[in-house]
Amino acid sequence: MLVRFQLAAKENKLKGVHWKFSNTEGGAVKLWCDCPFWPDDGMCRLRDCSVCECPENEFPETFKKPSKVLTKEDLMCQEENPQATVDRTLDKKVFKGWVEVDNPWTNDDETDNSEMTYVNLQLNPERYTGYTGPSARRIWDAIYSENCPKYASGEMCQEKKVLYKLISGLHASISVHIAADYLLDEKANQWGQNFEILHDRVLRYPERVRNLYFTFLFVLRAVTKASDYLEQAEYDTGNHEDDLKTESLLEQMLYNPKLRAACPLPFDEAKLWQGQSGPELKLQIQKQFRNISALMDCVGCEKCRLWGKLQVLGLGTALKTLFSAGSDNKSSPPLQLQRNEVIALVNLLNRLSESVKFVHEMGPAGQKMVGHVSEPRSQEPSLLHRILQSVSGS
Ligand SMILES: Cc1cc2nc3c(=O)[nH]c(=O)nc-3n(C[C@H](O)[C@H](O)[C@H](O)COP(=O)(O)OP(=O)(O)OC[C@H]3O[C@@H](n4cnc5c(N)ncnc54)[C@H](O)[C@@H]3O)c2cc1C
Numbered sequence: 411m412l413v414r415f416q417l418a419a420k421e422n423k424l425k426g427v428h429w430k431f432s433n434t435e436g437g438a439v440k441l442w443c444d445c446p447f448w449p450d451d452g453m454c455r456l457r458d459c460s461v462c463e464c465p466e467n468e469f470p471e472t473f474k475k476p477s478k479v480l481t482k483e484d485l486m487c488q489e490e491n492p493q494a495t496v497d498r499t500l501d502k503k504v505f506k507g508w509v510e511v512d513n514p515w516t517n518d519d520e521t522d523n524s525e526m527t528y529v530n531l532q533l534n535p536e537r538y539t540g541y542t543g544p545s546a547r548r549i550w551d552a553i554y555s556e557n558c559p560k561y562a563s564g565e566m567c568q569e570k571k572v573l574y575k576l577i578s579g580l581h582a583s584i585s586v587h588i589a590a591d592y593l594l595d596e597k598a599n600q601w602g603q604n605f606e607i608l609h610d611r612v613l614r615y616p617e618r619v620r621n622l623y624f625t626f627l628f629v630l631r632a633v634t635k636a637s638d639y640l641e642q643a644e645y646d647t648g649n650h651e652d653d654l655k656t657e658s659l660l661e662q663m664l665y666n667p668k669l670r671a672a673c674p675l676p677f678d679e680a681k682l683w684q685g686q687s688g689p690e691l692k693l694q695i696q697k698q699f700r701n702i703s704a705l706m707d708c709v710g711c712e713k714c715r716l717w718g719k720l721q722v723l724g725l726g727t728a729l730k731t732l733f734s735a736g737s738d739n740k741s742s743p744p745l746q747l748q749r750n751e752v753i754a755l756v757n758l759l760n761r762l763s764e765s766v767k768f769v770h771e772m773g774p775a776g777q778k779m780v781g782h783v784s785e786p787r788s789q790e791p792s793l794l795h796r797i798l799q800s801v802s803g804s
Pocket residue numbers: 536537538539540541542543546547549550577578579581582583584585588611618706709713714715717718
């Protein structure tokens with residue numbers, strides 16, 4: 411599948427980038443917009459930091475001319491006054507074509523299709539790029555200090571904790587991918603695993619490991635909640651074989667009996683926003699997440715921005731799926747996703763599951779290699795253990 415993002419900074423004359431995944435992906439991402447908070451401080455140290463675009467002839471025709479995209483106006487009626495809308499559905503058809511509706515949780519205007527280009531994600535793996543120092547630190551500092559401060563130990567409000575845990579979990583996942591695919595010897599261009607980084611940035615903080623698991627389960631819940639939609643969505647790139655494979659893989663993932671049995675409800679979203687201040691709190695957290703999404707335009711390394719924007723859009727899609735659409739509350743609109751959002755969601759789940767797998771498999775070995783005693787097993791959520799075991803069949 412393909413996703414499209416705006417990636418390019420003005421200097422690079424690259425205004426938009428579509429990302430191309432093997433097939434469950436197809437949409438758009440703005441990857442290189444101007445940072446709204448401070449002047450661009452591009453800090454790519456390595457060549458690996460830059461993104462290679464797909465040539466024009468690799469864009470699927472169906473993506474160039476979406477045939478039946480629903481516009482904002484088409485959905486306005488349902489969103490503004492759902493009671494007045496005649497339900498014309500005759501069956502359980504929940505996918506009604508790709509939509510072009512802005513996601514309230516993210517900063518980009520997803521309906522702006524201008525100057526986009528495609529990127530093949532498989533040619534641009536998420537890994538060590540050399541992006542480090544004050545530039546990278548400034549982004550994380552701005553995210554944590556201004557938009558999702560760590561909750562106080564006595565904080566009872568689950569909603570406030572959720573945002574911090576999601577971001578910390580994503581941050582841990584990014585660190586895991588850096589450690590899993592690290593440039594060990596620049597001269598020899600030798601890549602491999604760096605257990606010291608895995609330990610120093612993630613494993614020695616059990617809370618970060620827990621947050622990684624939390625974020626994985628949260629996104630897994632969004633994907634399972636959107637099962638009907640994802641199953642019915644059109645995965646059409648013009649490559650019939652790829653499209654069929656995508657449909658089959660998605661189905662296997664969505665209806666995996668072992669996964670369903672091990673984890674029937676990975677996260678219970680119904681427990682949130684219940685108090686009197688629920689709606690107000692939701693708007694506040696939505697605003698904070700939009701700010702985080704805007705901060706992705708300030709990431710000074712192209713490849714990190716590509717993956718940062720993709721994964722933040724994936725999280726925004728999970729938040730929208732769980733909290734803004736198709737919920738039991740009849741006033742919320744039915745779930746409608748953009749192609750990009752589906753791509754981002756599925757790829758985020760892939761990134762998180764790879765991180766969890768790496769931590770699960772390499773954690774104890776890595777701890778030993780850097781001379782530390784392993785964290786006791788009890789630190790890891792047993793639920794996750796069961797999921798991993800059931801999925802891997804062990
Ligand atoms: C959006 C984004 C994407 C990036 N993608 C890549 C990439 O693909 N490849 C690459 O090589 N680099 C990437 N980077 C840079 C990378 O994340 C680090 O910033 C960089 O490697 C420097 O690491 P550090 O050890 O200084 O700590 P950082 O990871 O920069 O962390 C900064 C501070 O945040 C706190 N912190 C760290 N982890 C967590 C956590 N899980 N939960 C809560 N708090 C935490 C700690 O106080 C830490 O000192 C990315 C940065 C950003 C902002």
